[in-house]
Amino acid sequence: MKLIKNKRIWLYPFALIGLISFWLIADKPMALSQLYYEYWAASATMVFGSFVAGVTPLGGGAVAFPVLTKVFNVNAIDAKYFSLTIQTIGMGFASLFLISRRVKIHWELLVYCFPAAIIVLPFALEQTSLSAQWLRFAFSEFILITAWVLWLCNHSLHARQHSLKFKPLILFATALLGSFLSASIGSGSDVVLFFILVYVLKYPIKEAIPSTVVLMAFNAICASIWFVFINPIALSDFVINSWWAACLVAAIGAPLGAFMLTVLKEHFLRRLIYVVISIELISTVFNHNLAIELRYAVAASTCLLLLAIAHKRLFHKAKQIEHQAELD
Secondary structure (H helix, E strand, O other), X not given: OHHHHHHHOOHHXXXXXXXXXXXXXXXXXXXXXXXHHHHHHHHHHHHHHHHHHHHOOOOOHHHHHHXXXXXXXXOHHHXXXXXXXXXXXXXXXXXXXXXXXXXXXXXXXXXXXXXXXXXXXXXXXXXXXXXXXXXXXXXXXXXXXXXXHHHXXXXXXXXXXXXXXXXXXXXXXXXXXXXXXXXXXXXXHHXXXXXXXXXXXXXXXXXXXXHHHHHHHHXXXXXXXXXXXXXXXXXXXXXXXXXXXXHHHHHHHHHHHHHHHHHOOHXXXXXXXXXXXXXXXXXXXXXXXXXXXXXXXXXXXXXXXXXXXXXXXXXXXXXXXXXXXXXX
16 A cells, blocks of 8 residues: 555656657647747646646636637637647646645545536537637626635635535536536536535535546546547647647646645635636626627626625624624
């Protein structure tokens, strides 16, 4: 057993060496100079995107999708597929790093989630066909809901962990929803599981995130297998070439984020997540490529969220004052 534990630490380094070797000897779609000249944006985006994938429950798509669509004017469908496929490397290698460092992963919970991805992803990838405009809007609304989820989770951390009735069924349903979101907008299964683990099951944030990374990696791998062997025509030249340009960055950046997850304090993690979400929402509201009606809808939703948070904070404050008055 001790020998196995000692060997486990080499899991990520050997996997990284294997990927680098494959990348060096494989036939790429074009010469390296041309590849990076035309698709450097994907590499640059994943420098931060892969780090976010490893250190937060947002996934690399939370950075890759908005940056590619808003800064580099990439088609939203291509950005979604790139976000989903590059997470095979980013989230996958972050998972290997976490396993090699013996970070706690709740396999006993994930075993109920994995079948959902196998069931839902092929159907969802074939059936979801949002237009580029509505895809951008849906992603921003999802990020907004994510902010609400994180705020709720932040205010439930002091509750005691408890067993949940019908836990396998709830986890399976959670993974069904998360897998559908991942197929629809390029990410989502990690955030949905994060909500269940932290808000419902009361796990600490740092303990919950590694399991969400593994689930998103599994979703991305299932989607990539579907694309490669069943429906390769869905992947454009941009997606394929960008993957080649960014895969090594993701293989290093996401594990680096996973390492920072093990050393950063929870309050810093929460602030980092809020910063990423805030940048995404502000950039959506002022994005002239998005229909004005959808931009107004995102702005109105953001205002409603802020009002709801302010109302809850005032309510809790009033309750604390009332309770203190009773004690006095």
